[in-house]
Amino acid sequence: MSISVHTNKPALIALQNLNKTNDQIGEVQNHINTGLKIATAQDNAAVWSIAQNQRADIGALGAVKMSLDRANSIAEVSMTAGATVSDLLVQLKEKVVAAMDTSIDTASRTALDSEFKSILRQIGQVTDNAAFDGANLLNGLSGSGATSIQFLANSAASSYITLSTQDMSLAGTGGPGAGQIITMSVGSSLDSVTISTAVLAQLNQSIQNVNQALGSLGSQAKQITSHSDFVGKLTDTLQAGVGNLVDADLAKESASLQALQVQQQLGAQALSIANQSPQMILQLFK
Known part of the structure; x- marks a missing residue:
């Protein structure tokens, strides 16, 4: 050289x-x-693109988790209020049966009727206030006429989980409508043995309807909780997968x-x- x-x-x-x-x-x-071993597309375009797509899915699943958490909260509020309504109906039965006693005097009947109507008003207050974030399943979604609320179930927003309304509001003066769970009206009373007997039949049906409604609501709430857990695990798995690619x-x-x-x-x-x-x-x- x-x-x-x-x-x-x-x-x-x-x-x-x-x-x-x-x-x-x-x-x-x-x-x-x-x-990160792959921080930009310049490091490895193909792997970076795959990781970005997975990050997008993870972000979308975050929105799904928020939707399911809201659904769970609405269900919990509704079940708590529904259980209260069921307890109040049990109290009503005591008053109605007592009013069917032919031996009581007018003053006693008036007192029973007053307590009966007070509990009815309380049922109305419970159903009207059983709301979370503006959603109320127990009074027909605040009069909107909707029969259910749908919540996101997947990252593509193509699948939903449903919470059905369980209208436990009192029937109007015209009597119970179609699908009315509580068949007693706002104007029900215990003025006589005959009227009390009719109210007892309505009350028994109402108790059965409320318990069935709570069972349905509980099943839907369980489904939401289970799916929320799955979404959480899926998010963790995707995050681990992205980590395997780029960390x-x-x-x-x-x-x-x-x-x-x-x-x-x-x-x-x-x-x-x-x-x-x-x-x-x-x-x-x-």
Whole structure:
């Protein structure tokens, strides 16, 4: 190999290797700083694209989880209120049966009727206030006429889980309508044994209807809770999958950094040695 003051091939090669090592160190340091081996599309376009799609699904599942949490809260409020209504109906039965006693006087009947109507009003108050975030399953969704509320079940928003209305409001003065759970009207009374007997039949039917409605609501609430748990597990699995694709192995990166730092030092020394070659020319001309 010729010796020239214009071209120092060993120095050029040493410089190329040193620059390559410096680039690798910069890449490893970026992995360590971000915790990602693939942070941008430039690192690996195909894997980055797959990871971004999975991140989009994870974000969508977050919205699904929020929707299901809202559904669960609405169901819990409705079941709590429904159980209260059931307890109040049990109290009503005591008053109605007592009013069927032909031996009681007018004052006692009036007192029973007053307590009966007070409990009826309480039932109305419970159903009117059994709302969460504006949704009330026990009074016909606040009069909107809807028969159910649908909640997101998947990230594509193509599947839903439903909570059905369980209208436990009192029947109007015109009597119970279709699908009315509580068949007693707002104007029911215990004015006589005959009227009390008719009210008892309505009350027994109402108690049965309310218990069935609570059973249906409980089944739907259980389905929502189960699906919410599944969505949570699915989100965790997808996050782990994205991590497998793009997360850096920091133990491996640490080892690589140390090795590259040694190479960097050796490369600098090799470049220094190569740069001394032209000095040999001076020796030839002494």
